[in-house]
Amino acid sequence: MASQLLGREQHTGWRQFNNYWASQSFAQAAGQVLNVGFPLIAAELLGLRPSEVAVTTSLQFIPYLVVTPIAGIIVDRINRIRLVMTCHALRAVLLALVGLLAANASLTAPVLWLTVFLAGALNALASVGTLALVPDLAPDGGLAKANSRLQLSMSITQVIGPSAAGLLLAVSGNLVFFAIALAFGLAAAMIVRTRAREVEREKESTDSWLATIVAGVRFVRQTTTLWVLLLQMTLFNLFEQAVITLFMLFALRELDLGSTQVGLVFGAGAIGSVAGAWLAPRFKSARGISAILVLSTGLASVAPCALPFVPQGSPVGAMAMSAVAFCFYGFGLTVFNVHSNTLRHQLAPRELQGRLAAVFRTSAFTSIALGAALGGVLAEQISFRTAIGVACTGLVSAFLLFACLLTRATRTT
Incomplete structure (x- = not known):
C-alpha cells in the first residue's frame, strides 16, 4: 500500500514537472529564435547599418548584467510560478504589439531597440525563476533527471532556433514577431497548469537590496563546493x-x-x-557526482x-576535425551543466535558490562578455592559430585548478 502511494505521488510529481518542461520548451524555442531574429530583423527588415545592428545585439545582453542581480531577490520573495508565467505572457504581448507595428510599416529602430531591451529584461528575470523552480517541482530524487530534460530542450532549440529565425524572416518579416508571441503565449498557458511545492519565502526586511544580494554572494x-563551481564556470566561460x-x-x-559551413560546425x-x-542522468560514479563533474568538464x-x-587547404577536412572537437565539447559541457545544476540545487535551501x-548567471554573462573581448585582443596581437592555443591553455589550466579544488573540497566534507 505504501509503495503504491509513493508511486502515485512520484507520478503526480513528474506530471507537474512535465507541464513545466513543456512550458519551458516553448519559451526556450522562442528565446533562441529571438537571439538570432532580432539582429536579422535589424539588418534585413529595417536595413540598419552594421553599427546599429551591433547595438541591437548588445541590447539583448545588457539587461542580463543589470537585471539578474535584482532578479534573485524578486524570485526569492514572490511566487515563482506566477513570476515566470507573467514574464512569458508579457513577452507574448510585447512581441504581438511590435508585430502589428511591423505589419503597418510603423516599426522604427528606436522602437525595435526598446523592444529588444524589454524582452532581454524579461528573459533575465524568467531565466533566474526557471532555475530556482527546479527544486520546487522535481520529485524527490529526480533533480538530475529534471535538469537533464531542461538541458535537452535547450540543446534542441539551439539547433533549430537559428534556422527557424532565418526561415520565418524569409517567408515574412512580420511572421517572426507573431510566431514568437505565439510560442511565449503557449509557454504561459502551459505553466498555468503547474503546481509547485510551497516554499518558505523570504519576508520583506529592512535590509537594503544591496545587502540582500551580498547575502546571496x-x-x-x-x-x-559552490564557490569552486562558480570559479570554474567563470574561468571556463571566459576562455571558452x-x-x-x-x-x-x-x-x-x-x-x-x-x-x-561555420554554422554547421x-x-x-x-x-x-x-x-x-x-x-547525463545515466552517468553514475562510485566516487559520486564530483567525479562526473571533473570528467565532463575535462572533456569540454x-x-x-x-x-x-x-589543417588549412582542405575545407572538408577542416570542417570534419572542427565538428568533432565541438561535438565532444558540447557533450562534456552539457553533462557538466546537468550535474552542476543538480548539485547547486541540493546544496542551497529553496528559499535561496533565486x-x-x-x-x-551574473558571473556567467560577465565572463562571456570579457571572453569575447579577450578573443578580440588576442586576434590583434598574434596569429589566429596561436591565439586559439593560448585560449585553450587557459581552458585546460582552469580545468586542472577546478579538479584540484573540487577534490580537496570533497575530501573535507
Whole structure:
C-alpha cells in the first residue's frame, strides 16, 4: 500500500514537472529564435547599418548584467510560478504589439531597440525563476533527471532556433514577431497548469537590496563546493568565449570556410549537447557526482585543443576535425551543466535558490562578455592559430585548478 502511494505521488510529481518542461520548451524555442531574429530583423527588415545592428545585439545582453542581480531577490520573495508565467505572457504581448507595428510599416529602430531591451529584461528575470523552480517541482530524487530534460530542450532549440529565425524572416518579416508571441503565449498557458511545492519565502526586511544580494554572494562564498563551481564556470566561460570568437575569425579568414559551413560546425556542438542532455542522468560514479563533474568538464576543456591543429587547404577536412572537437565539447559541457545544476540545487535551501541562480548567471554573462573581448585582443596581437592555443591553455589550466579544488573540497566534507 505504501509503495503504491509513493508511486502515485512520484507520478503526480513528474506530471507537474512535465507541464513545466513543456512550458519551458516553448519559451526556450522562442528565446533562441529571438537571439538570432532580432539582429536579422535589424539588418534585413529595417536595413540598419552594421553599427546599429551591433547595438541591437548588445541590447539583448545588457539587461542580463543589470537585471539578474535584482532578479534573485524578486524570485526569492514572490511566487515563482506566477513570476515566470507573467514574464512569458508579457513577452507574448510585447512581441504581438511590435508585430502589428511591423505589419503597418510603423516599426522604427528606436522602437525595435526598446523592444529588444524589454524582452532581454524579461528573459533575465524568467531565466533566474526557471532555475530556482527546479527544486520546487522535481520529485524527490529526480533533480538530475529534471535538469537533464531542461538541458535537452535547450540543446534542441539551439539547433533549430537559428534556422527557424532565418526561415520565418524569409517567408515574412512580420511572421517572426507573431510566431514568437505565439510560442511565449503557449509557454504561459502551459505553466498555468503547474503546481509547485510551497516554499518558505523570504519576508520583506529592512535590509537594503544591496545587502540582500551580498547575502546571496556570501552564502556561495561560505559553501566551498559552490564557490569552486562558480570559479570554474567563470574561468571556463571566459576562455571558452575567447576560443569561439577566435575560431569564427580563423575559420572564415584562414580555413576558407563560409558562414554556412561555420554554422554547421557549431551545429555539431549542439548535437553533442543534445546527446549529453539525454545521457547525463545515466552517468553514475562510485566516487559520486564530483567525479562526473571533473570528467565532463575535462572533456569540454580538452576537446577544443584540437582547433589550433585544424589543417588549412582542405575545407572538408577542416570542417570534419572542427565538428568533432565541438561535438565532444558540447557533450562534456552539457553533462557538466546537468550535474552542476543538480548539485547547486541540493546544496542551497529553496528559499535561496533565486539569489543562487542570480549569482551564477551574473558571473556567467560577465565572463562571456570579457571572453569575447579577450578573443578580440588576442586576434590583434598574434596569429589566429596561436591565439586559439593560448585560449585553450587557459581552458585546460582552469580545468586542472577546478579538479584540484573540487577534490580537496570533497575530501573535507
